[in-house]
Amino acid sequence: MKKFLLILLSAYMTNVWAQITTENLGSKSLDGTRKVTIVLPDGYDKRERYPLFVVLNASSLLEPTVSSMRYFNKTGEVPPAIVVGIYNTESDVTIPEETGIPFNDTANFFEFVGQVVVPHVQSKYAVNSFKGIIGDGEAGNFINYYLLKENALFDAYISLSPNVTEKIIPSMPEQVDSFKRPIFYYLGWAQIDDNAKLKKVKELHNLMNTKEYTNGFYYYQEFPRVSISAVPVSGIPEALNLFFELYRPITMREYAEKVVRVQTNTTQYLQDKYKSIKDLYGIDKAPLLEDVKSIYAAILKNADFESIPILVKYIKPYYKDTALPDYLEGDYYLRIQEPQKAFRALQRAYGAKEIDFVTKELISQTLERLQKEARGKLKTKKGDVVIPEKTEQSAEGNSAENAKDTENNTSKTE
Template structure:
């Protein structure tokens, strides 16, 4: 039992060793909080100022205990192709933590110090990082306890610029329901962007805290806002510290789901009943969203091509094979699969000349060492080409 419990700690230890050299410490001279405040900056492996690639930005409050855990999970998710690589900022809280995030208990409103810290995050931290590093438009903000309550206030911004709000073990005011109503979340429907709001409840909390979170989650679950994704989570554990360790990967798994390859769950829910035309549009939009939100031009994963291949081939007599191939060439021009499906389309219509032309182009894109190259070349031979 002791060995099993130690494995996560050992993994986290080696993860920290692996990324520690990529962390930069920076001091921001502030017009809002104290005279200056230190932040940590994690730059992902491969980050290069000279390249055009951009990275999502994550602002992690309570950095003294959340930063390393978030970075460790982010590195793992990126390594497993479940999330894009991120630029991650850890924000040092005031020595007296209550100064930054403890709100007015009588009405739930910001204290003067809360407002200053909020403006520090908005106008100095985020502005500084976006001005000096290669960030994509997608911004996450992460907080625990009273910090989780503070970050909900970004929902009130007239032009929303935070994409994901990760509220871990949130300590909300008694007025959080009314505050949410005042934020008029329905206006997010009109914003051409994608938003996520994560909260977790836990049996490790007091009954009062559980009830407050439960009531908020129940109210949010009734929202039907296409662009605003509510993630209500419940973590069964006896420790609020354990809840932190579980909440971060669970939040990342949901928030970056659009980035991941099409899972069986996604296919069954969103794809399997689509027409060939709609399936092609779904796949194309998925990768356009990935590029826009996360700054990641992945081309297109072959597994995602194969995920909808059956729909394209078996429905409507394969008439959409041509558009399928063209879509793949548009998103992934170096892949031979686009030419393969176009060639297959022309072959089914007995236009052997055009079919052979595309099969040859596709084969020319392949590495001779690729085990699939021989099978691809058989198409060329079969149609009389050399």
């Protein structure tokens, strides 16, 4: 038994660590090479496309970044992403005070990240258009210079306890909002940081926070009782969670405050949500079953029945191998008093794969009730699925509850 567990553990570790690759990369202008670790998401599939996050100061920031990514990926709150950790030196990312811009070593490293590391990862792995960068201390300031370029290399910036260059502070808020695509920026710092450093961070924050953004997003957090070294452990997961707020499944609060208040064409809410996920993050995400159920519950609650066919058409490409689309179509016809069409749709659903609350038992009960109400006049066609008949007692016992099943199984508690 012990030997079996060791083999199982070994296989698990091999599977996990097979997702991690370490290389030494360099460039003509860079002094030597830099260690670069590439971490692929669990279940990486080269046919998919993933966001890319570059992590500077990888010796301290890579682990909390990867841990946060994996945790949120499991909860469905953050998409799977490729993480690249760069083991830079302090001089690589320290902006000279006299120039206020990347110069010599920092200029070389700046180009190394943008012209060597990112293209290298893009050429080897399935990366989409969304890119982020993370840094703290001097590196937290260094990453701002990618944002200050005419064409920003990254879409998301996590700057933790940065040693901000004073010269760039006035231009930062406008720059966040100056691009056609949305920019996400997170600033996190410890309240107990060095006074001179803290003063510049708060000056940057005050300007960033008073700006009204039309196409950018600014988030921040001051950590009052933690050490500087603890800021990344709290700041990185918070930033990721905020950046990908739209990616999350529909919550109970979102349902109560937004979804259920849509009175007509409720399906449009779901379509808009997933279009925005594509536009913001470059991710073609299939609509989650729980999100579909939330929309359906709102449709039933508001008697917005004409949204059901729109919902069916939208989800069919994603759920075509399940009973869900045909069941929803059948339920629609039931609600608009077209029993023959409902009967046919539900028969198709019965022959498809069960999913969540849409079980063969539920479908057969609904079909039995339909036939009973139509006094056996509903007709099947050649090739239709024949539903096994139940005893009269069973059919009568179940029929009284069927009308409520759909709403009970899909509704949310407000």
